[in-house]
Each structure stands twice: as C-alpha cells, then as structure tokens.
Amino acid sequence: MTRIEFTNSYTKEREVFTPAEPGRVRMYNCGPTVYGYAHIGNFRSFLLSDVLRRFLELEGFEVRQVMNITDVGHLTEDDIEAGEDKVIKAARERGLTPFEIAEEYESAFFKDAKQLRFKLALEHADKPETERREFFPRATKHIAEQLALLQTLLDRGYAYVTDKGEAYFDISSFTRYGRLSGNTLEKLNAGERVEIHPDKKSPFDFALWKVDDAHLMQWDPHARETWEGWYKKVPVHMDDRLRRGFPGWHLECSAMSMRYLTETIDIHTGGEDNVFPHHECEIAQSEAATDRQFVRYWMHVRHLLVSGKKMSKRDGTFFTIKQITDELGYRPEVLRYELIRVHYRQPQNFNIGSDALARLKEGNLAGLHLENLEAAKTNLARLNETVAKLRAPAPEAEPVFGFEKIAQKYGNEFRDALGDDLNVSEALAAVNMFVNEVNRLKLNADDSAVALDQMRIFDSVLAIMDIEEKAQEIPPEVHALVQKRAEARAAKDFAAADAIRDELANLGFEVKDTPKGADIRRLN
RNA sequence: GGCGGCAUAGCCAAGCGGUCUAAGGCGUCGGUUUGCAAAACCGAUAUUCUCCGGUUCGAAUCCGGAUGCCGCCUCCA
Known part of the structure; x- marks a missing residue:
C-alpha cells in the first residue's frame, strides 16, 4: 500500500495520513454558495476534493464525502450591519424568491459538476433533494441542527444573545481561536481595521444567528414546525431572547458535518480564503460544543489566478464553467485536466496569453483560444489517442518482455506521487512517461490489454480520458x-x-x- | 497596520540538503514515417534555479538581507 502524507494546514506540517477508523475516511468539502454561477476557481477547489476522494478509493479506503450547498447565511460585504444574505440579495435584485435563486444555481452547479466528472455529483446529483441531502446538504434544510448547536454553545457559555435577539460566538472564551489562521485575538486587535460593533462584546465575535423578519429566508427559533432538518437532537427549549431570523454562515458546516459524518472528521477541504474567518470559526464553535477535535487533517487549495491576477468581475477576468465549455467550446475534460494538474498548495496561473486577456477585458469571448487550455487539450488528445490505439492493437506485434513490470513501475510512480501530498503534477509526469513508453513499443493484444488496464487505473483518479469506447455515429x-x-x-x-x-x-x-x-x- | 505565501526555460509546472550537468506538459527548431497530411517516435531547446551574502564537504532546496509579485484580515474556492 502506498504511503500517504498530507500537509495539514492546521499544524502546518506534513503528516502521515491514517483515518480515525481504519479503512474508512470521512471527508467534508466546502461547496458552493448558490447565488450565482460557479467559476473555474471554485471548481479548482471542488475538484481537489474529487481527486482526493478518487485517490483514497484507489488506495482501498471507503470514502464518505459530504459537500455543503450554502443557500443561506452568507453575508454580503456591502451590508454587514443589516446582515444581508447573499442569496437574499440576489433574489431582491432579480425579483425572485431566495428559494428560486438557490434552486436555479444549485442545478447549474450540479450540471457543471457532472460535466467535470465530479464523482459525488455523478452519483447523487440526479436524486431527489431528500435523498441527496446526506451528500450535498443544504443549509436551509438543516436549520434544526444549527439551532441545536447554537443552544449547546449558549448552554456552555461560549455564545451570547444580544438585545436585538441575535447570537454571537464569544471568541475570547475559546483559547485556541487563531491557531489555524494565525489571527489570534491579540493579533486581530493589533491590526488597524477594528470597528466597534455596538452589540458585540468583541468586534471579532462572529454571528451564529442573525435577526431578520423582512425576508422569506427566516425561521422562528421557537416554532420548531418551521424548522427543517433532523429532530433527534433538537433542544427542548431554545433561549427565549432569540428572535426570528437566519443562521450565521459558519454554523452550517459544523452542524452538517456532525450530522452526516461525525464530531471528529478526518479531512476538511476548502479554498485558502476560507481559512479565515470561516474555518477558524468552524473549529471554535465545533470544538467548544463537543470538546473534541473537529478536523484531523485540514487541506486548503491555493487560488487560481488568471494571467497572474486574481479573477475580478470588474475587470472581466472571470470565467464560469459555462463560458469555457458552451461559449468557447472546450471539452469539460480539458478544463478538468487544467484545473487538477497543478499542485493544490501552489497558486495556479491560468495563463490565457496577452491577446486573449485583452479581448476578455473587452468582453469579446467569441473564438478565444486560451493558452493553458490549448496545451491541456493537446496533451489530453495524445492520451486519448494512445488509449484508442491500445483498444485496437496491431495483430502482428511481438510480446514485450516484462511489460507488466514496466506498467507496474509507472503505476507505482503515479500512486507514490499522489501519496506525496497529492502531487498531481508528478503523477501526470508518470502517466505521460508511460504513454511515451507505450507509443514507442509496438504492443500486441495481451500487452495492450495490460497497458489499457493501467490507463484505466490512472483515469480512475484523473477522470479526464475517453477510456471506454464511445460509439461514434458516422453518417x-x-x-x-x-x-x-x-x-x-x-x-x-x-x-x-x-x-x-x-x-x-x-x-x-x-x-x-x-x-x-x-x-x-x-x-x- | 496585522497575518501569510511565492519567485525554476518562450509559456504552464515538479523539485521537501547529495541519485539535479533540474521531472512532465505546451510551444519552437531539426529528423524518421507519410503521396501530402495527421498521429506517433527520435534529437535539440535552463551547466542553471530573481539578486546579494551566509551555513555546509555539498544548496534550486536551510538561514539573513534586497527586489518583485500574490493572498487573507470585508464577500469570495
């Protein structure tokens, strides 16, 4: 079995990976907030979790994977005081209900995810909401769990209710606050951007419950018939002072990962921007509630940059999955290949070339050739060409002495690379070298079958190739x-x-x- | 102001003290093959890792400094 090591962003150290329960991995991945179309950067992060899951399965683990769909609680930047939620904001702007907004972009997300061969979506996206809920839980369907967690925190003295009837986590009560991100309370206070919030004990206390009676997305913390979710652990009595509103963003991940995984999960992934405040807050509220370690291995994906800069809506340097596939006509597999090929702890430069960048800023997408995707496309075509050749081997070829050993060698290199903190770049090097070897040798039917099996193993993790023959409709x-x-x-x-x-x-x-x-x- | 990261060929990118005169992909140039192509294969394409010091028998890899770039701290994967 392959030695597996990951860099734990909590300890900042490389650690040998072993799940808490032998043979079974519990993994939670921060998913989309469904107020708009997901972009390619979002999917770099989502696809990391997919590659990780597929690799762990190749290594024989049973993986229980959960990815949340955030449809409430995610506050906008321009209205922090009023606590306007992203989904609610989009609804207001488009004259729809927040539920309609969430519905629309959730199905768009699933469509993208399936196209990009995200395994969890391939398995569950087409099921009814109640059935896929345990794999893609929605925050609004787990109000009960969130309220239960909130009440536990209040009971244990880690949270307080304001005069307005909102609840905040008291970060001064949790001594480990700041260990993940480096933003301890002292260091936060040392920064300049401290704004005094009238209701909060500390400006860095984070919301667990926001009051709102103006919108559709609101729940009465005392009327349990309006809650959706799991009732087993619902407290008999919620704090009287809490008023109608909605849960804070961080709460959902803690509540739902405890619901569908366990109190201590093995792996939690997300984008680097989630480190603070989101994940810092998740740790605080989860561990304060349970007195148990929340996550054993944290893994954070660095950002995808477009030609060296963060994607910006204002500059127009922004790509949705749809634009790449539908408007520019790239196969989703090409995009997937591009999005998984760089090591996750390294910022990835999605370099599109200067001409394309200029045209992109003008909003002129038609017929654009993106440098990185062209490279991915060419390389992927070579992989697929090789697969096609292996499916129809030359009948007259001689057996290659020890070919199984050769295939095995590259197979081991591939797995070792992935075990080495999920080094996909190095794993791809092994695949390319194997393909080179295969193309150099003229393989007979038996050796071709061996090679094809090896390609199939590679692709069980990569999920980019046309491994099974597609019936080509030739008129x-x-x-x-x-x-x-x-x-x-x-x-x-x-x-x-x-x-x-x-x-x-x-x-x-x-x-x-x-x-x-x-x-x-x-x-x- | 606080916290953190990165700098490797035309581009993307691996490299975690010796096997690095530095993987892999794309591109470019030359060749084999082909009626011509395409695909595939062969060869060439960084004696060098932003710069300056230091540690070490030995550094792209460790330490210090300079320069440049990026991220988080407020929404974001």
Missing part, C-alpha cells in the same frame, strides 16, 4: 466519401483525395490514413 454519406477518397488514393489521384478530405472536414470529420486504412472521427 452513411461520410462513409461514402471516405470510400470515394480511398478509391482516389488507390488511383493516385491525390488532388481528388485531398479535396474529399477538405469536404469531410467541413462536415466536421477528420480522416487519418493509417496502415490499417482510414480512421474517421468527429472533430473536437
């Missing part, structure tokens, strides 16, 4: 043209043959001459 008229071209070539009428090749290209088909005859395939 009869295309077949007829290919036939005509073959006749022209046999008659050495190459001008006619080339003309037919152009004609086929116009129809969207590429024809390649191989020793075994013409190979036709649909372009793109």
Whole structure:
C-alpha cells in the first residue's frame, strides 16, 4: 500500500495520513454558495476534493464525502450591519424568491459538476433533494441542527444573545481561536481595521444567528414546525431572547458535518480564503460544543489566478464553467485536466496569453483560444489517442518482455506521487512517461490489454480520458466519401483525395490514413 | 497596520540538503514515417534555479538581507 502524507494546514506540517477508523475516511468539502454561477476557481477547489476522494478509493479506503450547498447565511460585504444574505440579495435584485435563486444555481452547479466528472455529483446529483441531502446538504434544510448547536454553545457559555435577539460566538472564551489562521485575538486587535460593533462584546465575535423578519429566508427559533432538518437532537427549549431570523454562515458546516459524518472528521477541504474567518470559526464553535477535535487533517487549495491576477468581475477576468465549455467550446475534460494538474498548495496561473486577456477585458469571448487550455487539450488528445490505439492493437506485434513490470513501475510512480501530498503534477509526469513508453513499443493484444488496464487505473483518479469506447455515429454519406477518397488514393489521384478530405472536414470529420486504412472521427 | 505565501526555460509546472550537468506538459527548431497530411517516435531547446551574502564537504532546496509579485484580515474556492 502506498504511503500517504498530507500537509495539514492546521499544524502546518506534513503528516502521515491514517483515518480515525481504519479503512474508512470521512471527508467534508466546502461547496458552493448558490447565488450565482460557479467559476473555474471554485471548481479548482471542488475538484481537489474529487481527486482526493478518487485517490483514497484507489488506495482501498471507503470514502464518505459530504459537500455543503450554502443557500443561506452568507453575508454580503456591502451590508454587514443589516446582515444581508447573499442569496437574499440576489433574489431582491432579480425579483425572485431566495428559494428560486438557490434552486436555479444549485442545478447549474450540479450540471457543471457532472460535466467535470465530479464523482459525488455523478452519483447523487440526479436524486431527489431528500435523498441527496446526506451528500450535498443544504443549509436551509438543516436549520434544526444549527439551532441545536447554537443552544449547546449558549448552554456552555461560549455564545451570547444580544438585545436585538441575535447570537454571537464569544471568541475570547475559546483559547485556541487563531491557531489555524494565525489571527489570534491579540493579533486581530493589533491590526488597524477594528470597528466597534455596538452589540458585540468583541468586534471579532462572529454571528451564529442573525435577526431578520423582512425576508422569506427566516425561521422562528421557537416554532420548531418551521424548522427543517433532523429532530433527534433538537433542544427542548431554545433561549427565549432569540428572535426570528437566519443562521450565521459558519454554523452550517459544523452542524452538517456532525450530522452526516461525525464530531471528529478526518479531512476538511476548502479554498485558502476560507481559512479565515470561516474555518477558524468552524473549529471554535465545533470544538467548544463537543470538546473534541473537529478536523484531523485540514487541506486548503491555493487560488487560481488568471494571467497572474486574481479573477475580478470588474475587470472581466472571470470565467464560469459555462463560458469555457458552451461559449468557447472546450471539452469539460480539458478544463478538468487544467484545473487538477497543478499542485493544490501552489497558486495556479491560468495563463490565457496577452491577446486573449485583452479581448476578455473587452468582453469579446467569441473564438478565444486560451493558452493553458490549448496545451491541456493537446496533451489530453495524445492520451486519448494512445488509449484508442491500445483498444485496437496491431495483430502482428511481438510480446514485450516484462511489460507488466514496466506498467507496474509507472503505476507505482503515479500512486507514490499522489501519496506525496497529492502531487498531481508528478503523477501526470508518470502517466505521460508511460504513454511515451507505450507509443514507442509496438504492443500486441495481451500487452495492450495490460497497458489499457493501467490507463484505466490512472483515469480512475484523473477522470479526464475517453477510456471506454464511445460509439461514434458516422453518417452513411461520410462513409461514402471516405470510400470515394480511398478509391482516389488507390488511383493516385491525390488532388481528388485531398479535396474529399477538405469536404469531410467541413462536415466536421477528420480522416487519418493509417496502415490499417482510414480512421474517421468527429472533430473536437 | 496585522497575518501569510511565492519567485525554476518562450509559456504552464515538479523539485521537501547529495541519485539535479533540474521531472512532465505546451510551444519552437531539426529528423524518421507519410503521396501530402495527421498521429506517433527520435534529437535539440535552463551547466542553471530573481539578486546579494551566509551555513555546509555539498544548496534550486536551510538561514539573513534586497527586489518583485500574490493572498487573507470585508464577500469570495
């Protein structure tokens, strides 16, 4: 078995990975806030969790994975005092209900996730909400769990209720606050940006419950029939002073990971921007409530930059998944390849080239070629070309002495690389070297089968290749043209043959001459 | 103001004190193959890791400084 080590962003150290329960991994991944379309940076983070899960499964672990869908509680920057929620804000701006907004962007997220071969979505996205809830829990469906956690924190003296009827976590009561991010209370106080909040004991106390009776997304903390969620652990009595409103953003992750995983989970992932305040607050509220370690291994994905800069809506340097696939016509697998190929603890530069960057800023997307995606596309095509070749091996080839050993060597390199803090770059190097080896050797049917199995193993983690043969629909008229071209070539009428090749290209088909005859395939 | 990260070829990117005269991908140039292509393969493409010092028998890798870039602290993956 492969030695697995991860860099734990809590301890800042590399640690050998072993789950709390042998053979079974419990993992929670911070998912989307459904107030708009997910962008490629969001998916870099989501896909890390997917690669991680797939790798752990390759290593024989049973992985229980949960990704939250945030549909309430995520406050906007421009209205912190009023506590306006992102989803509520989007609803107001578009004249829809927050539930409609959440619904719309949740299904958009699932569509993107499935296209990008996110395994958890492939498995559960198409189920009814009540059935997928344990894998993709929505915050609004777990109000009861959040209230239960809140009451526990109040009971234990870690939180307080304000005169307005809101609840805040008292960070001075939790001595480990700041250990994850380095933002301890003293250091926060040393910073300049301290604004005094009238209701809070400390400006850094974070919201557990916000009062709001102006919007649809609000719950009465005392009327349990309005709560949705799990009733087993609901407190008999909620603090009387709490008033109608909605839960703070951080609360959902603690409540839902305890609900569907356990109080101490093995892995929690998210983007680097979640370190503070989100994850810092999750640790505080979870550990204050349970007296147990919340997360054993924290893993944070560094940002994806577009040509060296953070994506910006204002500058227009911003890509949704939809834009890349639908508008620019890149296969989702190409985008997935690009988004997983760089080590997760390294900021990734999605370099699109200066021409494309200029045009992007003008909002002129049509026909744009993005440098990094072009590179990914070319490399992926080579991988798929090799897979196709392995599926139809040359009949006359001789067996290669010790080919299993060769395949095994690259297989081990691949797994070792992934075990080495999920070094996908290095793992991909092993895949490419194996492909090079395979293309150099002329493999017979048996060796090809071995090689194809190896490719299948690689792709069980990478999920980028066309491993299983897709039935290519070749229309009869295309077949007829290919036939005509073959006749022209046999008659050495190459001008006619080339003309037919152009004609086929116009129809969207590429024809390649191989020793075994013409190979036709649909372009793109 | 507080906290943190990064600087490796034209581009992306691995590298965690010796096996580094530095993986892998893309690009470029030359070749094999092909009617021409495409694909595939072969070869070339950083004696060098932003700069300056230091530690060490030995540094891209550790330490100090300089310069540049980036992130978090407020919404964000």
